Amino acid sequence: MNNKQLADTFTLIANLLEIKGEIIYKTLAYRKAAESLMGLGRDASEFWKEGKLEEIPGVGKAIAEKIDELLSTGKLEFLEKLKKEIPEELASWLAVPSLGPKKVGMIWKTLGITSLADLESAAKAGKLRGLPGMGAKSETAILEGIASLSRRSGRMPLGRAYPLAQSIIAQLKKVKGVVAAEPAGSLRRMRSTVGDLDILVAAKDSAAVMEAFTNLPNVSRVLGKGEFKSSIEFGDGVRAQVWVHPPQEFGTALQYATGSKDHNVKMRQLALDKGLSLSDHSFKKVNPSTGSGRAAEKEIFCATEEDVYKTVGLPWIPPELREDRGEIEAAKANKLPKLIELKDLKADLQMHSTWSDGKLSMLEMARASAKRGMKVIAFTDHSASLGVTGGLTMEDHKKQAAEIKKIQKELGDEILILHASEVEIKADGSLDYPDEFLASLDLVLASMHTSLRQPRDKVTDRVIKAIRNPHVDIIGHPTGRLIPDREGADLDMEAILQAASETGVAMEINASPYRLDLDDVYARRAKELGIPISINTDAHSEEDMDMRFYGVAVARRAWLTKNDVINCWSTDKLLRWLKNRGK
DNA sequence: GCCGTTTTCGGCCCGACTGTTTTCAGTCG
Numbered sequence: 058m059n060n061k062q063l064a065d066t067f068t069l070i071a072n073l074l075e076i077k078g079e080i081i082y083k084t085l086a087y088r089k090a091a092e093s094l095m096g097l098g099r100d101a102s103e104f105w106k107e108g109k110l111e112e113i114p115g116v117g118k119a120i121a122e123k124i125d126e127l128l129s130t131g132k133l134e135f136l137e138k139l140k141k142e143i144p145e146e147l148a149s150w151l152a153v154p155s156l157g158p159k160k161v162g163m164i165w166k167t168l169g170i171t172s173l174a175d176l177e178s179a180a181k182a183g184k185l186r187g188l189p190g191m192g193a194k195s196e197t198a199i200l201e202g203i204a205s206l207s208r209r210s211g212r213m214p215l216g217r218a219y220p221l222a223q224s225i226i227a228q229l230k231k232v233k234g235v236v237a238a239e240p241a242g243s244l245r246r247m248r249s250t251v252g253d254l255d256i257l258v259a260a261k262d263s264a265a266v267m268e269a270f271t272n273l274p275n276v277s278r279v280l281g282k283g284e285f286k287s288s289i290e291f292g293d294g295v296r297a298q299v300w301v302h303p304p305q306e307f308g309t310a311l312q313y314a315t316g317s318k319d320h321n322v323k324m325r326q327l328a329l330d331k332g333l334s335l336s337d338h339s340f341k342k343v344n345p346s347t348g349s350g351r352a353a354e355k356e357i358f359c360a361t362e363e364d365v366y367k368t369v370g371l372p373w374i375p376p377e378l379r380e381d382r383g384e385i386e387a388a389k390a391n392k393l394p395k396l397i398e399l400k401d402l403k404a405d406l407q408m409h410s411t412w413s414d415g416k417l418s419m420l421e422m423a424r425a426s427a428k429r430g431m432k433v434i435a436f437t438d439h440s441a442s443l444g445v446t447g448g449l450t451m452e453d454h455k456k457q458a459a460e461i462k463k464i465q466k467e468l469g470d471e472i473l474i475l476h477a478s479e480v481e482i483k484a485d486g487s488l489d490y491p492d493e494f495l496a497s498l499d500l501v502l503a504s505m506h507t508s509l510r511q512p513r514d515k516v517t518d519r520v521i522k523a524i525r526n527p528h529v530d531i532i533g534h535p536t537g538r539l540i541p542d543r544e545g546a547d548l549d550m551e552a553i554l555q556a557a558s559e560t561g562v563a564m565e566i567n568a569s570p571y572r573l574d575l576d577d578v579y580a581r582r583a584k585e586l587g588i589p590i591s592i593n594t595d596a597h598s599e600e601d602m603d604m605r606f607y608g609v610a611v612a613r614r615a616w617l618t619k620n621d622v623i624n625c626w627s628t629d630k631l632l633r634w635l636k637n638r639g640k
Numbered sequence: 641g642c643c644g645t646t647t648t649c650g651g652c653c654c655g656a657c658t659g660t661t662t663t664c665a666g667t668c669g
Contacts, residue, residue: 082652086641117642155658157667192660242669255669283657288668298669300656314669322653336654 058127059547060101064091066127066136067120072148073139075158076165089115092319096382098582099551102128144171153206154280155198163189177203201278208294212250214540216570216607218295219244222254225273225297232269235260236304241314245376247610249573250541253288254297257314263301270299306338308359312366313337319381327369327385333357340368377613382581394616399609401619404433404631405602407479407502407533407565407593412457413438413448416598419457419474420464425599427472432628435475435500436461437533440489442481443506449478451494473628475499479533484508486522488529495528499640502565502593504533509546517549524556530638531591532557534567534574550579558586561638563623566592566615568608569601580615589623589634590615 071087093115094101104110105128110121127133150161150173165171167188168179177200179185185196219240226238235258239245242255258266267287271279278290288298302310313321314337328335332343340357359365363373371388375396378384387393409415410422417425419436426434438457439448449457454476461476468474477500481489488495488503495501503523509516523529535553536545557564564583567574572595575583580590592608594601612622619625623634 080641083641085652089642115642119641155667159666190660190665194659198659253669281657286656286669288657316669318653318669325653 058102058131060094060097061544063101063124063127064094066133067091067094067123069145069148070136070139072151072158073143073145076147076151076162077139077143078158078162086115086117087120089319090120096380096578098578100549103551146171146173149173150176153199153202155195155202160191160195173203205290205294212252212541213295214570215244215247215249215251215573215610216604218251218254219247219570219607221295222256222297225254225256225270228273229256229258229266229269229299232260232265234262234265237307239311241300241311242316245315246317246379247377247607247614249570249576249611252296254295255314256297256299257307257311258299258301259304259307259310260301261303266299266301270297302337305358305360308361308363308365309335309339310337312359312362315376315379317380320379320385323381323385324365324369327371331369333368335365335369375613377610378616380614394618396613397609397617397619397622397625399606400430401622401625402592402605402609403431403626403628404435404624405431405594405596405605406433406435406475406477406500406531406591406624407437407567408434408596408602409438409479410436412436412453413443414597419460420467421599422596423464423468423472423474425602427468429602429605431472433473433475433631435477435502437477437479437500437502440478440480442483442489448481448489451490454478454494454498477502479504480529481506482519482523484511484519486519488523488526492526492528495526496639498528500531500635501529502531502533503529504535504565505537505546509537509543511546513547513549516546517552520548520553521556524553524560524562527560527639529562530635530640531563531565531593533565533593534569534572534595535564535579536574536576538572538574540571540573545574550582554579554583554586554588557583557588561589563589563591566590566608566611568592568594568605568611570604570607573607573611575611575615577611577614580611580617584615584617584621590617590621591623593624 067087068091071084075084093113101124104113110116110124123133123135147161147165150156170176170179180196180200185191186193222240222244229235229238237259239257241257244251244254260266263284267282270287271282271289275291276289277292280288280290286300290296300314325335328340333340334343342355357368366373374384374388405426408422410419423434441448441450458476461474465474477498480501480503482503482505536548538545564575566580583590592612594605596602623631
């Protein structure tokens with residue numbers, strides 16, 4: 058059982074307990090534990106083997122015992138009992154907008170239905186109005202909620218959310234009186250997937266903003282429209298909400314809306330330590346006589362986030378770090394990393410040309426890369442066994458090498474081209490070309506595209522075998538995941554990273570917003586182990602090259618600096634590294 | 641259920657918005 062399965066189990070428990078009406082803090086504890094497992098970076102089973110489960114944040118005695126039971130038996134008596142009490146199917150109702158645990162519980166208890174289909178029929182038949190606290194509007198809201206569920210498939214990839222949010226922001230900035238507009242929430246923290254789009258606007262007068270926002274093109278429904286907050290749904294089911302704050306409190310508002318929740322809990326605590334209560338509006342002096350957070354004569358307003366952090370005695374923390382993964386402590390100790398930036402990237406070590414499945418010739422790709430400030434690129438056209446991509450035979454490679462020589466002459470020192478290959482790690486763990494041939498390439502990037510559903514041991518061994526091949530320099534998109542649809546291979550990532558740290562092989566952060574693989578958590582673990590990271594676009598076209606932005610976002614979330622990423626090194630240093638690897 | 645340079649007990653997330661309400665409960669972020 059891996060971390061995600063454990064986390065899913067605890068999330069289910071939290072949902073069922075909530076419907077049951079258990080005290081909210083108990084359900085929060087299960088959710089916190091689930092989140093913590095997802096961000097752990099190592100398998101919980103390792104903590105388990107060492108008897109250190111309770112060292113995982115948010116895991117105490119009770120949850121540690123449950124993890125122990127799950128890992129030893131694959132089952133959980135507590136959950137089985139709970140499911141008998143509260144039908145598991147009800148948990149899926151919670152995904153319906155406008156339905157929360159209270160109403161789910163109430164509807165189930167009064168009408169005795171458990172399936173989403175029955176809920177829909179009941180709503181259509183008008184059986185929900187008349188239930189306590191529900192009227193015709195609630196019924197319609199539930200029906201619309203069920204309909205929107207089928208339209209939207211959960212969270213959307215960052216690569217879709219980000220441009221969409223930017224276009225909304227551009228339109229809001231045109232509204233008269235708008236001083237600033239910024240993304241917030243997981244979008245601003247650059248998580249790989251985003252639920253709803255959160256946008257924050259600074260303006261004295263909110264009415265014009267709300268008017269513009271609810272009248273954006275392609276808005277299919279206005280879900281709510283108030284003085285400070287409005288939310289909308291687009292035709293494709295994507296939802297966005299906007300908050301408007303006066304400019305003088307934009308800093309606290311943006312900090313608050315950016316989250317994460319856990320980061321903000323710590324921020325509020327730091328404020329309290331200084332006798333201040335922090336809200337999205339301002340800091341207020343805590344009244345010492347009552348101990349309550351109100352009744353202050355003097356409010357502190359912050360127009361910028363820098364002021365917010367300064368007020369609690371911290372340097373500004375980049376949004377990508379705000380996950381309560383040690384950033385507050387690092388900021389306190391003045392040990393925040395100087396995060397990598399887009400401009401630091403000087404090399405792109407995975408891209409494809411018309412030699413395999415790319416859309417442009419090598420010359421066109423090289424020129425497009427140079428235009429974007431790249432000094433070194435590697436053509437990693439696919440290897441022979443990946444037939445659908447037009448993979449190259451060794452004979453093809455000879456011809457490709459000759460063409461590279463020719464265009465290199467044409468390009469001069471504008472950009473350096475490396476002759477490389479994305480070599481398939483085959484199902485048996487062998488590579489697609491013999492060692493002698495691999496040794497002749499400038500760079501070898503090995504990755505998996507097939508048989509990703511092999512059992513954990515087998516697929517893990519496969520990658521480790523590639524890592525131990527002395528000719529392999531980079532492992533490309535290690536898990537093979539596709540966002541949001543396909544989970545990656547069931548890898549023992551700790552074992553893989555240990556092997557990589559022994560051999561010095563670099564691990565890729567594939568910058569395609571549909572991959573972002575390694576993810577932030579494992580990339581951070583890789584850094585801890587001293588493994589070099591390579592951020593590559595995997596570009597098949599010119600537009601793909603601009604996706605490197607998302608790769609940098611993952612790297613920033615992983616606390617990486619430019620020294621950790623081989624693509625930021627000088628050409629000399631990069632070539633020296635390759636040479637030391639036998640190239 | 642977790643957690644503790646105040647604490648092993650008593651805090652934890654609170655405010656805007658909506659709908660069904662005559663003063664409030666539930667949802668959501």
